[in-house]
Amino acid sequence: MKRYLFPLALLLLTATAATVAAISADQVKAAAAVLGIDFLNDAEIEMMLPDLEENLASFDSIARTDIPNALSPALVFNPVLRPDQLPADTTVTAPATPPEMLVVEQPEIALEWATVEQLATMIYTRKITSRQLTEFFLQRLKEHDPELHCVITLTEERALAKADEMDAELAAGNYRGYLHGIPYGAKDLLAARGYRTTWGAKPYEGQTIEEDAAVIQQLDAAGAVLCAKLSMGALAWGDVWFGEKTRNPWKVEEGSSGSSAGSASAVAAGLLPFAIGTETLGSIVSPSTVCGTTGLRPTFGRVSRHGAMALSWSMDKIGPITRSATDAGLVLAAIAHYDPRDAHAIPAGFRFELPENSSSRKRIGYLKGSFDGDYNFAANDSVALTELRALGYELVEIELPNAPEIGFILNVEAAAAFESLTRSGQDDLLTRQVRNAWPNSFRTAHFVPAVAYVQANRLRRELMEQMDRLFAEHDIDVYVNPSWNSSSLFITNMTGHPSLTVPNGMHEGTPTSITFTGRLFHEQDLINVGRAYQQVTRWDELHPAAF
Numbered sequence: 001m002k003r004y005l006f007p008l009a010l011l012l013l014t015a016t017a018a019t020v021a022a023i024s025a026d027q028v029k030a031a032a033a034v035l036g037i038d039f040l041n042d043a044e045i046e047m048m049l050p051d052l053e054e055n056l057a058s059f060d061s062i063a064r065t066d067i068p069n070a071l072s073p074a075l076v077f078n079p080v081l082r083p084d085q086l087p088a089d090t091t092v093t094a095p096a097t098p099p100e101m102l103v104v105e106q107p108e109i110a111l112e113w114a115t116v117e118q119l120a121t122m123i124y125t126r127k128i129t130s131r132q133l134t135e136f137f138l139q140r141l142k143e144h145d146p147e148l149h150c151v152i153t154l155t156e157e158r159a160l161a162k163a164d165e166m167d168a169e170l171a172a173g174n175y176r177g178y179l180h181g182i183p184y185g186a187k188d189l190l191a192a193r194g195y196r197t198t199w200g201a202k203p204y205e206g207q208t209i210e211e212d213a214a215v216i217q218q219l220d221a222a223g224a225v226l227c228a229k230l231s232m233g234a235l236a237w238g239d240v241w242f243g244e245k246t247r248n249p250w251k252v253e254e255g256s257s258g259s260s261a262g263s264a265s266a267v268a269a270g271l272l273p274f275a276i277g278t279e280t281l282g283s284i285v286s287p288s289t290v291c292g293t294t295g296l297r298p299t300f301g302r303v304s305r306h307g308a309m310a311l312s313w314s315m316d317k318i319g320p321i322t323r324s325a326t327d328a329g330l331v332l333a334a335i336a337h338y339d340p341r342d343a344h345a346i347p348a349g350f351r352f353e354l355p356e357n358s359s360s361r362k363r364i365g366y367l368k369g370s371f372d373g374d375y376n377f378a379a380n381d382s383v384a385l386t387e388l389r390a391l392g393y394e395l396v397e398i399e400l401p402n403a404p405e406i407g408f409i410l411n412v413e414a415a416a417a418f419e420s421l422t423r424s425g426q427d428d429l430l431t432r433q434v435r436n437a438w439p440n441s442f443r444t445a446h447f448v449p450a451v452a453y454v455q456a457n458r459l460r461r462e463l464m465e466q467m468d469r470l471f472a473e474h475d476i477d478v479y480v481n482p483s484w485n486s487s488s489l490f491i492t493n494m495t496g497h498p499s500l501t502v503p504n505g506m507h508e509g510t511p512t513s514i515t516f517t518g519r520l521f522h523e524q525d526l527i528n529v530g531r532a533y534q535q536v537t538r539w540d541e542l543h544p545a546a547f
Contacts, residue, residue: 023052035449069310069417072343077314079300079496080346081468085520090349094333098124098178111136112270113543116327119273120178130181134163134225137183140271141228144547147252148269149244150262152188153196153229162225178330180223185275187263188229189236189309192216199309200232200241202429203421213307214339215276215318222334230262230275234430235418235438236283236311242431248290249544250510257290259283263321264291269547274322274331280315281410281493285501285515289483292503292511293321294540296328299521300496301346304339312413313344315493324540325500325530326355332523348521355531358524365398365479370486377512380505381482384514388480391532398474401466403487406456408448415445464495477525483515492517500526503539
């Protein structure tokens with residue numbers, strides 16, 4: 001039985017219905033001190049005791065119920081405040097065929113650094129087969145994984161069969177679109193039939209979930225070829241998993257950050273053209289920053305999470321990690337189909353256009369106060385602002401609302417998602433046992449009062465309204481912010497807004513990034529700005545020499 005610091009908490013969390021003891025006034029006083037409750041007198045406590053004992057029995061009944069990780073709460077988070085925030089068209093579309101001019105004429109094109117756009121053109125024009133491309137990337141995964149530790153499971157048999165199927169379809173005149181025959185990898189919290197889904201955690205090392213996650217299904221329908229289940233920090237925290245620490249291709253003695261650690265590492269090292277990551281509070285932005293990839297965090301609810309590990313039902317988001325902004329849009333267009341199996345899914349649609357065929361407003365916001373700060377990437381970010389102005393963007397100074405102290409929402413939901421792990425004591429099997437790792441966070445979250453969780457979500461609603469007003473009052477659809485040196489990452493993960501993180505330089509041997517953040521469902525605008533920036537800066541074309 002797991003031990004807790006406080007005797008009453010131990011009673012409340014672990015007592016069985018058959019052995020529930022009477023609760024004393026002294027125990028209530030001790031618990032109240034832990035929870036910060038200072039409004040009770042002795043008479044009020046005595047009146048509470050029978051109800052507390054009834055609650056204790058209810059808590060025990062719930063704790064004994066087998067609640068699967070995939071079961072969502074009845075309370076569903078929705079970032080949409082008004083119907084007019086939703087796209088008018090709920091269909092999902094993308095360009096049908098790639099332009100032939102994208103093929104580089106020289107036969108020595110480096111496949112490992114080619115974009116999805118380029119590879120799609122090569123496949124479409126029969127300059128390479130999906131089988132050849134898949135074998136090439138499988139070999140690179142095998143060759144470099146011992147150094148990077150970015151792969152948990154290769155899906156080689158499935159990949160080769162899919163590649164052959166795509167080649168046969170193309171020969172018969174059936175082309176599915178840009179992702180037809182393109183290899184990719186998926187963070188190992190996405191279920192794939194016939195293969196382990198370990199969640200990066202030792203207690204689940206042998207777990208299999210006999211279905212494909214919705215994102216895997218949609219990519220399969222688009223013709224993409226799953227080559228690997230990629231490493232992730234244990235239960236989506238950090239870059240350490242039960243096998244090792246995932247490494248940064250730019251500096252292999254360092255980690256790739258997390259929790260989409262393997263996805264960013266594999267794409268940055270040229271082991272795959274794109275990968276799927278997830279973000280709850282920085283897990284796409286952070287590894288994309290240090291590995292130099294392009295990371296798109298979609299609007300909450302746009303991409304189905306069916307078949308994905310749940311960490312926070314009101315914050316989890318699935319998105320692509322790629323070589324370019326355009327590639328991110330192409331992948332999002334394949335995975336943005338509405339899926340009612342995800343209780344939080346929103347039928348928003350996504351009609352993706354290549355940036356050169358789509359227009360965005362030249363007025364964008366920027367967080368002047370954050371950019372004026374003293375931080376490691378400040379020089380690179382300052383240059384990025386100058387480059388945006390040179391591109392013709394009008395940078396409008398904005399200031400984000402104050403962020404309320406509601407971060408424990410994530411910990412409470414995560415503790416609920418993995419309560420059985422905590423109660424069983426198997427959280428001791430997780431590799432990281434430091435203060436801010438999940439085992440300690442899960443235990444601590446049990447001491448958050450339900451009233452505080454509800455109040456925090458009320459403040460979250462106010463934050464959503466403040467962000468909605470910010471975009472409207474400044475007449476912007478996009479703003480640019482430091483990827484790390486601002487409150488934007490925290491705020492927008494709470495409100496559900498999308499972001500695009502792109503490389504913007506180097507610092508002490510590893511890449512840096514800048515982030516564009518948009519209105520709800522304005523991913524197209526983010527991609528347009530990101531593509532324009534990448535075309536003039538070319539930081540996305542810089543790759544680690546060792547790979």
